[in-house]
Amino acid sequence: MGNGKLYLIPNFVYKGNKNDISINQLSIIYSITEFIVESEKVTRMFLKSIEHPVKQDNFMFHLYNEHNLNIVDFNEIFKNVKLGENIGLISDAGIPCVADPGSKVVEYAHKNNIKIVPMGGSSSIFLALMASGMNGQQFTFNGYLPLDTSKRLKKLKSMEKEVESSGTTQIFMETPYRNNQLLEMLVKTLNSETVLFIAAGIHSPNQIFERKKIKFWKNFKIDLNKIPTIFIIGN
């Protein structure tokens, strides 16, 4: 018997139900009962929201997140896959392996000849890029900015320089409770003609899309505290 497959399963960016997933994707997810997850609670909620027909007691979860990155035993996690069972990788929001540590799971699959099946879905990063009206032909996702203030300032300046020299759109994030501080720093640090797009609470009832030059952001008040937000600068 050959190996099972590794399915890369998108979660919702905000909330959703089974009518937000295609019938073909649903039927695949309904056939899987073992998952590699960022958090068990969030995954159980997802499986419940899409009305997965298997009882919650019968799921098997393997935790894989920023806290146990280096101690996880992939051989153990993939034991059933090597016996022919399929497994799903699912993150707490959006598509797995983008802005989360999932790529190490996929790397293991490559090295062990396990077939990888990436499934299409929503990602706050790409929804934000689409909605920004910024150059989508060259762009960089920078992840989280450095915490240290001087390193952070340097990073902001280098991203802005990249926009000016090559036109490459720059996408980045912050821990949600520090969003307002980051916005304040952006307004103080960037050139007044630089265009900043903010996508906050994507797909939620309070979704915010605002695209303005820095000189207009100076007088535009917005509260991003604790709201998952994507920041984009470009031209």
Next chain:
Amino acid sequence: MGNGKLYLIPNFVYKGNKNDISINQLSIIYSITEFIVESEKVTRMFLKSIEHPVKQDNFMFHLYNEHNLNIVDFNEIFKNVKLGENIGLISDAGIPCVADPGSKVVEYAHKNNIKIVPMGGSSSIFLALMASGMNGQQFTFNGYLPLDTSKRLKKLKSMEKEVESSGTTQIFMETPYRNNQLLEMLVKTLNSETVLFIAAGIHSPNQIFERKKIKFWKNFKIDLNKIPTIFIIGN
């Protein structure tokens, strides 16, 4: 009466039917009859494949692609939107505004207070990134590489340097009939320890996912001629 909305509608990466789209997305697309498109033929095929209930004669299409970028009159295109009608932006494959000129449409919408609704879906670029097992926390999409050989070599070297110095995954493309030549150049130019992932014909019956160090690519034959392909280097 207020403005209508601009819906950013994903197309399939390969082929599909209405069972590949969620019920909620389908009901939105079914309510739209006016579209901004890269090509009319491909869009008609998409609308047919998802069984759009409106007769083909009753659709209105506005062409917007690399050939008429600078002569399109957005005021004309958005005339009905300003009267309250919704419009859809749809590209020939994958999500709009990524690796296509759609962002200018969205920029116009921002400047004219037209609400933008990005819809989740598949993109060959992100499916490839997910399937690569490369770092998905920092990555750059470089689009098409320069045609000129010396500029192209320089770009390849600078991407490789970026992978080595910052760990930022580098994604790029080529016109499909030149894929084999690009692969040859990659094998000759990059360091033997650099990891190259190739995703070709994503979601098609002949889909290829191969992830190897350059030293192994030297002895690995693969024909990418005319197959839409995403190239990724990283570690």
